[in-house]
Amino acid sequence: EAQVTQNPRYLITVTGKKLTVTCSQNMNHEYMSWYRQDPGLGLRQIYYSMNVEVTDKGDVPEGYKVSRKEKRNFPLILESPSPNQTSLYFCASRPPRGREAFFGQGTRLTVV
Amino acid sequence: AQTVTQSQPEMSVQEAETVTLSCTYDTSESDYYLFWYKQPPSRQMILVIRQEAYKQQNATENRFSVNFQKAAKSFSLKISDSQLGDAAMYFCAYRSFGNEKLTFGTGTRLTIIP
Numbered sequence: 001e002a003q004v005t006q007n008p009r010y011l012i013t014v015t016g017k018k019l020t021v022t023c024s025q026n027m028n029h030e031y032m033s034w035y036r037q038d039p040g041l042g043l044r045q046i047y048y049s050m051n052v053e054v055t056d057k058g059d060v061p062e063g064y065k066v067s068r069k070e071k072r073n074f075p076l077i078l079e080s081p082s083p084n085q086t087s088l089y090f091c092a093s094r095p096p097r098g099r100e101a102f103f104g105q106g107t108r109l110t111v112v
Numbered sequence: 113a114q115t116v117t118q119s120q121p122e123m124s125v126q127e128a129e130t131v132t133l134s135c136t137y138d139t140s141e142s143d144y145y146l147f148w149y150k151q152p153p154s155r156q157m158i159l160v161i162r163q164e165a166y167k168q169q170n171a172t173e174n175r176f177s178v179n180f181q182k183a184a185k186s187f188s189l190k191i192s193d194s195q196l197g198d199a200a201m202y203f204c205a206y207r208s209f210g211n212e213k214l215t216f217g218t219g220t221r222l223t224i225i226p
Contacts, residue, residue, distance in 0.1 A: 031212055033212060033213075033214075035214070035216075040218055041218060042116075042203060042216035042217055042218045042219055043203065043205075043214070043216040044216070045213045045214065048212045048213065050212065058213060059213070088155065090157060092157075092214075099145055099162055099164070100145075100147060100159050100162055101214060103156070103157035105154075105155065105156055106155040106156070106157075108155075
């Protein structure tokens with residue numbers, strides 16, 4: 001089944017403790033993105049990647065890092081999480097000529 | 113910068129009736145895509161319908177159709193014969209050609225009244 005898989009689905013952590021949210025897609029898509037969803041703000045892009053080793057900032061990159069060492073994986077790294085990073089996170093992918101993005105199931109992150 | 117505005121935070125409709133969700137956007141681009149995504153309580157983002165800006169014909173997917181007014185920069189979603197399973201948050205989104213960023217509106221929560 002074609003899908004984008006995020007892990008974990010839920011995470012509660014403490015301020016300053018480094019964490020990684022994984023994202024993997026099995027559709028051989030070149031383009032991948034991370035978004036965060038906050039009430040009243042919709043979804044906002046954090047980072048995106050056009051291919052292996054090619055990444056760039058989205059609208060809200062502060063406090064996040066990404067890497068794209070393999071085509072299928074695009075992990076989101078929070079090196080020192082803070083409470084304002086409490087949010088619902090989505091990974092998405094699409095092929096270069098594809099119109100729509102395919103989304104993962106979401107990761108609910110709470111930083112206390 | 114592109115912006116997407118959904119002016120209706122909440123809407124409700126009687127089951128089997130028709131409802132229209134509004135979306136306006138601002139862009140200086142001429143080539144772009146517009147989307148409606150549905151987010152049920154499961155949180156999954158599900159594509160409902162998409163529209164290419166170069167197409168004059170409004171997109172239709174079963175009970176879902178759009179009214180795309182390019183000059184007015186308006187992209188409304190009409191849901192006909194509303195069903196209980198249509199209850200969800202609906203997001204309007206924009207992406208210009210050659211750009212990887214989806215710009216989302218703030219969403220409209222749709223309630224279906226049995």
